Amino acid sequence: MKASPAQARTVEAGLPAEAEEVAFDIKNFSLWYGQRQALQDVTIRIPAKKVTAIIGPSGCGKSTFLRALNRMHELTPGTRLEGSLRHFGEDLYGPGVEAVAIRRRVGMVFQKSNPFPTMSIAENVLVGLRLNGVRDKRVLQSRLEESLHMAALWDEVKDVLNRPGTSLSGGQQQRLCIARSLAVQPETLLMDEPCSALDPLATAKIEELIQTLRERYTVVIVTHNMQQAARCSDRTAFFYLGRLIEFGNTRNIFTSPSNPQTEAYVSGRFG
Amino acid sequence: MTESPYLPTPQFARWRKAKSSAVTGILVACALAVIAPLFLVIYFLLEKGFSSLDWNFFTQLPKPTGEVGGGMANAIVGSVVLLAMATVFGVPFGIFGGIYLAEYGSDRANNWIRFAADVLNGVPSIVWGMVVYLLLVVPFKGFSAYAGGVALGLMMVPLVMRTTEEVLILVPQSYREAALALGVARWKMIVVIVVRTALKGIATGVIIALARIAGETAPLLFTALGNTFWSHNLKEPISALPLQIFAYGLSPYDDWHRQAWAGALVLMALIIVLNVTVRVLSRDRSKTD
Numbered sequence: 168m169k170a171s172p173a174q175a176r177t178v179e180a181g182l183p184a185e186a187e188e189v190a191f192d193i194k195n196f197s198l199w200y201g202q203r204q205a206l207q208d209v210t211i212r213i214p215a216k217k218v219t220a221i222i223g224p225s226g227c228g229k230s231t232f233l234r235a236l237n238r239m240h241e242l243t244p245g246t247r248l249e250g251s252l253r254h255f256g257e258d259l260y261g262p263g264v265e266a267v268a269i270r271r272r273v274g275m276v277f278q279k280s281n282p283f284p285t286m287s288i289a290e291n292v293l294v295g296l297r298l299n300g301v302r303d304k305r306v307l308q309s310r311l312e313e314s315l316h317m318a319a320l321w322d323e324v325k326d327v328l329n330r331p332g333t334s335l336s337g338g339q340q341q342r343l344c345i346a347r348s349l350a351v352q353p354e355t356l357l358m359d360e361p362c363s364a365l366d367p368l369a370t371a372k373i374e375e376l377i378q379t380l381r382e383r384y385t386v387v388i389v390t391h392n393m394q395q396a397a398r399c400s401d402r403t404a405f406f407y408l409g410r411l412i413e414f415g416n417t418r419n420i421f422t423s424p425s426n427p428q429t430e431a432y433v434s435g436r437f438g
Numbered sequence: 439m440t441e442s443p444y445l446p447t448p449q450f451a452r453w454r455k456a457k458s459s460a461v462t463g464i465l466v467a468c469a470l471a472v473i474a475p476l477f478l479v480i481y482f483l484l485e486k487g488f489s490s491l492d493w494n495f496f497t498q499l500p501k502p503t504g505e506v507g508g509g510m511a512n513a514i515v516g517s518v519v520l521l522a523m524a525t526v527f528g529v530p531f532g533i534f535g536g537i538y539l540a541e542y543g544s545d546r547a548n549n550w551i552r553f554a555a556d557v558l559n560g561v562p563s564i565v566w567g568m569v570v571y572l573l574l575v576v577p578f579k580g581f582s583a584y585a586g587g588v589a590l591g592l593m594m595v596p597l598v599m600r601t602t603e604e605v606l607i608l609v610p611q612s613y614r615e616a617a618l619a620l621g622v623a624r625w626k627m628i629v630v631i632v633v634r635t636a637l638k639g640i641a642t643g644v645i646i647a648l649a650r651i652a653g654e655t656a657p658l659l660f661t662a663l664g665n666t667f668w669s670h671n672l673k674e675p676i677s678a679l680p681l682q683i684f685a686y687g688l689s690p691y692d693d694w695h696r697q698a699w700a701g702a703l704v705l706m707a708l709i710i711v712l713n714v715t716v717r718v719l720s721r722d723r724s725k726t727d
Contacts (some may be wrong), residue, residue, distance in 0.1 A: 242618070271620070271621030275619035277616065280614075283613060283616070283635070284635060294622075296619065298626045298630060299622065318630075344616070348620065359634050
């Protein structure tokens with residue numbers, strides 16, 4: 168199947184169409200861990216209210232890239248970066264910009280589900296709000312329900328909200344973590360291989376959930392699983408050796424990639 | 439019939455079995471030698487002290503020299519007061535120091551702090567007594583419960599600090615990341631997530647430190663001094679079980695020797711209770727995690 172010329176151009180330019188709102192506008196972004204350069208000159212515009220998948224072999228910098236989007240990489244000592252990263256127009260690394268404020272707008276779900284072991288299901292969902300000073304019981308109750316509904320977990324836990332978060336199954340725990348991230352009402356949700364520790368059934372539930380999330384949130388998901396990227400993302404970015412090799416509509420990336428390295432990777436010839 | 443080449447000669451097999459049981463025997467004997475002192479201590483304390491444990495021992499003040507009877511009520515209360523003061527003085531520094539080591543300190547600074555804490559752990563307890571004597575007894579012109587509490591508290595600091603650091607480091611990094619990713623400030627993350635997750639471990643460390651200092655006599659000799667009456671003012675000398683045992687044990691009176699044994703039995707019981715508490719806490723922890 169041949170891509171139409173218009174589509175091919177989009178793929179090559181790596182840019183969303185003009186009318187689209189941009190969530191992350193990233194230009195000439197490079198990042199070092201000490202002496203080692205992990206990302207080289209990445210320029211990408213990630214669209215708002217779409218699911219963008221980041222694929223690439225292990226060590227290609229995709230997790231590093233994701234963690235730079237809400238400055239989680241700063242927990243690793245000795246990192247340094249160059250370039251410009253904007254989230255809905257605001258410079259993520261501008262002078263005086265606090266990582267804490269960014270992370271409230273750009274939430275993150277991790278590879279391994281990590282509900283807080285000392286807290287109940289309800290407390291886990293609400294911890295972000297409580298620690299950010301929300302005291303109003305009505306607000307907390309409505310956010311609790313709303314977040315658990317959004318995370319497609321409400322029906323399973325509505326009668327056991329006071330049980331420990333760790334009493335849930337692996338897939339439920341991961342959805343609890345998604346609910347916890349949604350409760351602080353971020354604009355963007357970053358997901359770092361959220362299904363890699365889950366069985367196929369739990370994975371299917373999370374993927375279904377990602378489809379509904381895009382109505383309200385921008386989702387950026389790092390995945391090792393190319394079928395997952397193909398199934399649940401609108402855009403796909405292929406990283407290799409710290410560089411963004413190709414970015415475009417997921418369908419094009421998987422059916423008619425313009426770069427031979429992308430083609431080799433998505434067809435399973437390496438990685 | 440041919441002998442299998444893998445079968446040892448009967449003599450060799452006997453010799454090997456003898457060696458095996460000899461070594462096993464030595465190991466069992468050593469293991470018994472390790473726990474035997476505990477049973478000896480408990481046996482002697484029960485034999486010499488149990489008969490003297492009566493209502494009076496827990497409720498009465500020591501009788502004046504030469505008179506028979508009386509008890510160690512003031513020493514028991516004094517010990518509790520001193521341990522409480524040591525906890526108040528020592529535990530906050532220990533916990534906050536441990537949080538610094540686990541969450542904030544640079545590798546370089548941490549190495550120095552850990553080294554200092556390990557040296558402090560090895561400072562003989564009599565030296566603590568002398569230092570606090572110079573710091574608090576001489577300037578304020580008098581022995582006091584405060585000085586005793588500070589001396590014991592100082593001994594708790596390095597112990598609590600190191601155990602706090604250890605249990606905080608055991609809290610998985612993923613919980614810290616999860617909290618930070620919610621836009622929670624770092625200090626709130628540390629208090630609400632990290633410290634709360636490790637709370638049992640920290641409590642265990644505090645109790646272990648209490649058990650360590652509960653029987654200390656030397657740091658109190660130059661600080662709390664001891665008192666044969668109720669102490670109503672923390673600026674005055676106060677009695678403590680180890681001090682009272684020390685004083686009675688050195689005395690020439692049989693009745694006081696009897697009471698010293700009873701005091702030692704009470705002190706030992708306190709330390710066993712603290713250690714059992716630690717075991718129960720640690721068992722709960724391994725179950726929930």
